[in-house]
Amino acid sequence: MLFRILDPQTKANQFWRDFDRLNDELTRSILDSQFGSASNFPPVNVYTKEDEALVTCLLPGLEPDQIEINVKDNLLSIHGKKKAEELAEGTEVHRREIFNGEFHRTLELPFRVDGEQVLAKFTNGVLNIHLPRREEDKPKKVSVIAG
Amino acid sequence: MNTLTKENNQEAKENVAEKDQKVTTRVYSPNVDVLETEEELLFRVEMPGVDQSSVEISIEKDQLILEGKFVPSLEARGQVRLAEYREGNYFRKFTIGKAIHSDKATAKMKNGILELTIPKMEPKKTKVEIQK
Numbered sequence: 001m002l003f004r005i006l007d008p009q010t011k012a013n014q015f016w017r018d019f020d021r022l023n024d025e026l027t028r029s030i031l032d033s034q035f036g037s038a039s040n041f042p043p044v045n046v047y048t049k050e051d052e053a054l055v056t057c058l059l060p061g062l063e064p065d066q067i068e069i070n071v072k073d074n075l076l077s078i079h080g081k082k083k084a085e086e087l088a089e090g091t092e093v094h095r096r097e098i099f100n101g102e103f104h105r106t107l108e109l110p111f112r113v114d115g116e117q118v119l120a121k122f123t124n125g126v127l128n129i130h131l132p133r134r135e136e137d138k139p140k141k142v143s144v145i146a147g
Numbered sequence: 148m149n150t151l152t153k154e155n156n157q158e159a160k161e162n163v164a165e166k167d168q169k170v171t172t173r174v175y176s177p178n179v180d181v182l183e184t185e186e187e188l189l190f191r192v193e194m195p196g197v198d199q200s201s202v203e204i205s206i207e208k209d210q211l212i213l214e215g216k217f218v219p220s221l222e223a224r225g226q227v228r229l230a231e232y233r234e235g236n237y238f239r240k241f242t243i244g245k246a247i248h249s250d251k252a253t254a255k256m257k258n259g260i261l262e263l264t265i266p267k268m269e270p271k272k273t274k275v276e277i278q279k
Contacts, residue, residue: 043232049225056224058232060195060259090185097178098193098260110228125195125259 041099042078042127046107051138053109053131060125061098067122069129071115076131077106112137173235177215181241188247188265194237195259202261206249211241213261246270 047054059067061082068079084100087093113131120129180191190213194202197215205212215237243265252265 040231044229045227045231046229047224047226048228049223052225053228054224058195058259060193062258087182088184092183094181094183096180098180098191099178107229122258124198124256125193 041103042105044078044105044107046109048110051133053111053113053133055107055127055129055131057105057127057129058125059122059127062122062125064122067120067127069118069120071113071118071131073112074109075106076109076113076129077104078127078129079104172217173233174238175235176239177213177237179213179239183267185267187267188243190241190261190263190265192237192239192261192263193259194256194261196234197237197256197259197261199256202254202256204252204254204263206243206247206252206265209242209245211243211265213237213239213241213263215261 042057042059045056047056055076055078057078059080062080066080066082070077070079079102081102082100109131112134114134117132118129120127122128178193180189182189182191190211192213192215194215196217198218201216201218203212203214203216217234217236219234246268248266248268252263254261254263256262
């Protein structure tokens with residue numbers, strides 16, 4: 001008969017690790033992860049002013065040259081590929097929550113955009129795209145002349 | 148279990164609010180990858196919008212606490228048309244084994260990802276001679 005000897009210290013550590021993981025998952029569900037899953041990666045916010053739209057996008061872990069932005073009329077597309085780092089041999093993975101892979105988002109803006117004037121900045125993993133409205137589409141003010 | 152979760156949640160909010168001088172700020176739980184090699188533990192944490200100077204890492208006993216303060220833009224952005232995420236601070240807590248060199252931990256921040264490396268202690272080996 002084979003007896004398995006379990007170290008009580010190891011058992012206790014494992015129990016607390018499992019307890020901590022469960023507790024962490026419950027806390028996360030309450031606190032919310034704002035990065036979502038692969039289906040809505042990257043999360044995007046859109047703001048508009050009279051003369052431009054601003055699109056902000058959370059892209060942690062990407063380099064600017066890994067992001068491709070295209071604009072046509074009132075359509076903006078953001079495309080890229082986030083590569084997972086290769087793991088050294090013998091690396092144990094305890095958690096994998098960060099999304100890696102290809103993503104593609106297309107957004108419809110409320111007005112046509114001047115593609116030549118689009119400005120994109122990438123700081124601390126946040127992409128800010130300023131999209132100026134086409135000059136001919138900007139609202140025109142008509143002054144009223146007294147008759 | 149519920150009580151403990153609430154306490155942690157409350158703790159997260161209080162922690163950040165206190166440092167924000169009583170300004171209410173949303174707190175998010177960032178995505179984390181945890182890896183382990185023979186020599187070290189590696190934590191990769193998503194904190195977009197956080198500058199290196201706004202990150203706080205503390206290791207006390209067997210608790211690792213990771214915090215990041217989001218600095219909101221003061222630029223006028225206009226009318227909100229779509230909001231898939233909201234801006235706020237980050238908080239995450241882990242229980243890690245005590246067999247680590249917390250004083251030798253190193254961290255770097257790049258493109259919204261925090262990389263924390265904590266070296267592990269070498270297991271004590273004692274050679275026992277067998278008597279004849």
